[in-house]
Amino acid sequence: MANYRQPVLRRVLTSAAIGLVLAVTGPAGFAQADGGGAAASTGAAAAKARAVCPPTPLWANTGGNDRRLLQFDTTGATLSDVPLARDYGDIAFSPNGSVLYGVDFPGSAGSTTLYTIDPVTGAETGSTPISGPLAAVTPQPAVNGLTARADGTLLAGSFGTSQIFLIDPATGVSTPFPVSFPTGVVSAGDFITLDDGDVLAFGTPDTTSPSPVFRIRPDNTIVQIGTVPQTFGAAKSAGQVYAFASNGDINLLTSLPTTASTAPLPVTTVEATGRGFYRATSAQDSGSCVVPAYTIAKSARPAHRAEEGDTVTYRVTVRNTGTTAANGDFSDDLSDVLDDATLVPDSVTATTGSATVTGNTLTWTGTLAPGATATVTYQVRVNDPDTGDRRLVNVAVPTAPGGTCATSRSCSVTIEVRREEDCDEHEHGDDHGHKPGKEHRPGHGGGHGHDDQPTRPAARGR
Template identity: 75%
Template structure:
């Protein structure tokens, strides 16, 4: 959701009385009661199983246009630049495509973009046509979310009407529900696990955002208010609202009864950023989660000698359909008791790799099918005063991570121990046939001394 203060947004709304229940038709204008079978606007749906946690994505705008990925505690996982101000962003139901819509858009037209979540670059664009493009004075699209069928729900700051967009054609149509009179979109829609669509509204430029449930029969019920919100995202059944002041707020309760009271929220992070929108791969009601694997190898595989250099290679691969944060750590505590990390040997084809104490960590975002490789070297100590065994483990630390196989997250390398008797390899001191080893050697040595004694006598 973009800044309300732009001159192009001349329609400043005042706090009008909010209708708590509104049934609507498929046209703009007064709504009429509707009962029975749900229309095409929101398909009747069953309660959904709670998904595992997934990252939250948000777009900022103005002087700092960024695409930022957060975990559900508010820690940033990735941060890349964006090409323009987007009124909102939205993942497709399978998480493979990230959409964005320009804000506020040109009079009579606006554009739907696809965005690479790893780099933030625009990969395609399509003009939006139909009634959304005709909104005056500008389309001002500030709400965008995919439905389970792949169409996009869109809202505008300049009208109470809600729209649908076919992402394949860019054609918009009227959604068979709208906000109450005097309320426009604040910036997002979320399909809840019970099948309702959560919609965030705006009465003016400063007031808290009224929050509505849109039922499968297309009735609209306000359930409360939250701090002014410009975007929202869902993870593991919970909804996170991205506030105008940069706070990420967890909505701790989503009642089903009508209310205008503040909803309870917990601020998980005060980022200070200028949020314009937010999304996750679960906003459409789909249970899409990241998936990636890590694998580890070493060369040589051992046994090695003191002074040898060992090269380790770690590979992280996105095996899912969504952009994944493939974090992992590599525990070197049982390596560095026998060896020394080679300075300057740590490299990574993408992302960020760091060694802190005995722990190597990597963080980065990978597109579906994408791979990153991390390499580093250690040199076995001379002398090796450790246990002569180098063992280390790599562990995925982000949602959806696993080892590529049961044996690929650990490597064990043995160090050869030097023989206790340094002269055993010298000529004439091997265990040759007919010799008894140390006993015979001592016997010959005594005889030699006896012979020398005789000469001296």
Template identity: 75%
Template structure:
């Protein structure tokens, strides 16, 4: 069920909106009407570095409040429950802190929260003060994005003015630009690779969202429209808009010239979720990306006998500066033709581990420097009618995942054939801690047999 923000209808259909707005420059003077070229030339854009892909995060609200991490194809990588509705969420420029602002918030008492991306729990709160908190009838903060300098850009359903928030103090100040008359914030601001800020507005409760470029000199121009959008996030220079319908739309073009035409978009996923906001660690123009490593071991290693138990351990470690999904898969097909998974042996210190058919999957989100350990056991079949080789590889499946070293995700174990162990004089020390060695009598018998003419 799609949950539309109830406050949007109330605020935008109210006759008391009374927006008297202008497109302003740094000095606050009116610069241009929406859709027209700025009266003064924009400052030269500052190119950003090309970033590798990162994950997208979105928050839902209403009947279902969740923090969901997606890859750029719209696959959900993790989900955590949230304690309240947030008008939007935003990562700090280094990706270490996730912010959220309560929605709609009480006049004079709206709050900035920090959120644990792994659990969804609130870890701190700071009252927002200044002109944003004084917006009436409600602040209704619905756009929140960090700038590269750490300040948060914020928008509201109840005014076209854009604001800055100091996340350390909660003090808000007017941003030196605002939406044009009749338009309020729809839900996000993205620093583009060319230095412009992309801003999503809305004129009413149902119309498509006009999309604007805010130039470095704070002039603003509309470049098109997209389906009504309540949040946006950037990955590797591409912007994804989270629509009120629950669709995740990729913006296929971001023109620089003025236009009110629909922008070309591709729906990468129709989720049906009630999105309230979205973010990524690259929204501020930085290149922060998730990074995690996977390593796999087995005990005993190298060789085993029929009937032996083998314990596998997969370690996932977040090596980056931002929370990361550490998902991996492990194909057990070449293990289970020689062995049987021990029931109840699959455990994980965190996250979710499951086996379906011949495939083990683990999903979970880790804080920076956190580690998850996944363990399972198999028993080598007696008799072993397989290929006498147990080989499997853990494959990282989320953005930023790698093996700790070449071959570190793969384990291969050879199963000794039973007839080899039955031969007199067979020394059964395979380096696996097991000893099926023959007694002295058998060894003497073997030597005597070899000495017979």
């Protein structure tokens, strides 16, 4: 099991240096830790309750020899896994989820950088030098906490000081936040804006102890509410907070008290990943209600009718209609198609992501940037003779959070298979005096094909 336990820090900070770091505090905050008395009660009462958001994926980054950007659902299942360019002390989505930030770790005094990252590929897309008091922290800025606030500024914490900072992502300028961790405690990584308006902050007294957890009130008082297993990152989904522990566990914090305590908080381990987590984030960490959104639309050619021996081409288009990166997964049950047809070998293709067929089910999984699309195509050949029910019926179903059909009928396609004698009857006319020709009749499903003329095999003729 990989267990990096703050791998870079282990290399760059000797035990003596760690002791020095813990002894140093930045500028005093406007308020220090209280005992959970009147000020905390007033802050709790002032916090305004918010509606619970729908679920959103959780993102985390690892480092050292395993630099990866990982996306999980709230059960701990991995949704995506792409390489990263460097070690990031933390990652954070903008309030609307459209931008993913990362800050280099540990950085050097006077030189640390805020990056933008493509969550689909993990590639860096931009960089801004960080200036101001955060960049001046010695011996390294060691930024290991980064979370967007609702106004778009970034909360930042450092392993090198108790002071908490704000960063303007447009300019990189840092300023002191009016709250510090208590003396002897520095950032363990991450801040979460809770649904009640408080900010949850994770601290650490050293590199091995459990992480003290604090509430920062809207009135800028700070109170410890408990401890959790050593935690390097956190992310929020649907009002729940998930802590990413140093041993690779994803822990759900099942209770977040509002009064002062140093007791262990109850947690449930969602998944023991064995990964060396550095930090984590979600599009809801800023207190916004950003959720993934994507649509799927299915079409076929021919759209409504086919003949024995014809090849039918299906196309499924997935579009990210939200503001944040999203998985556009879907499944397509082919069992009511393959009783009348055969999947054409090597015909399954996808413009991005991964499409596979297992048994009678086609599945696609992939991550899309806002506004991006993926197209999955495959072909079947109608049996000749067709001994099935002579109807090709299938429905594509979204399987990731936020997925819907583009329209009420766009996920389904139904194609009728005509018999040879039906075709002959239309070619030679009928006893009602109708002229030979192509019959047009409405389809029986949501097919959106471009042409009703069947695709006929080249070797077939009359």
